[in-house]
Amino acid sequence: MSAVPVLVVVGMLLPFAYVDRADAPEPSAEKIERSVSTYSLEGSVERVEPPKPTSAGVTLTIGSDVLFAYASAVVDESAQAAVAAQLDQIPAGAQVTVEGHTDSRGGDAVNLPLSAARAEAVAAVLRAHRPDLVLAVVGKASSEPAVSETDEQAMARNRRVELSWAG
Structure with a gap:
């Protein structure tokens, strides 16, 4: 032809x-x-909360909406930079627990593996920038909400990754 x-x-x-x-x-x-499906993240996402003292030490919370696209556990370059910018707050050689949390939508069948994968993705960023840290990684799904889920803003606050270490 x-x-x-x-x-x-x-x-x-x-x-x-x-x-x-x-x-x-x-x-x-x-x-x-x-x-057309529209939404606004205006006011719905906490980018990075300042570290907060807790009874067990210190917790740094980073909103999952900052770190991940919907239903994804891939940390893009801007999210990696957001995490890396916070790492100087963690003491050298600290034992850090990296916990992934979700909102309640989707149930545990979806949220447990997603929260674990997101926590592991953030842990990978920590390992790359701070090899001195000793990490424990866990997915909590929606088992430990930060706030009651009364609206979309509250659900957004529950989607997060927390870094905790002894203070």
């Missing part, structure tokens, strides 16, 4: 597969409403 017939066939298919935007019909308000 030569290249010319292939180009002719492709050229013949393009008018049927492509609609010029100028020729496209205007979508109805109903179609727009059904096709």
Whole structure:
């Protein structure tokens, strides 16, 4: 088969597969409403809370929404930088517990492995930047909420990774 017939066939298919935007019909308000899902993170996410003294030591909380995309345990470069910027607060050689937490949506079948994977992903960043730390990594899912889940803002506060060490 030569290249010319292939180009002719492709050229013949393009008018049927492509609609010029100028020729496209205007979508109805109903179609727009059904096709668009909007949300705002304005005020719903705590980026990084200052370390807080606890009865067992010190806890640093980083919102999961800062660290991860929805249903993901991949720490991107900006999230790695957010974690790395906090690491000078942890004493040299400290034993650090890295806990992943989720909101209650999805149930334990989804949230236990996700919270564990997220905690491990943050632990990997700690290992890369602070090999002196001794890490224990655990996923808690929604078993230890930071706040009662009364609305989306509260649910966002429960999605977090906590770093804890003796103070």
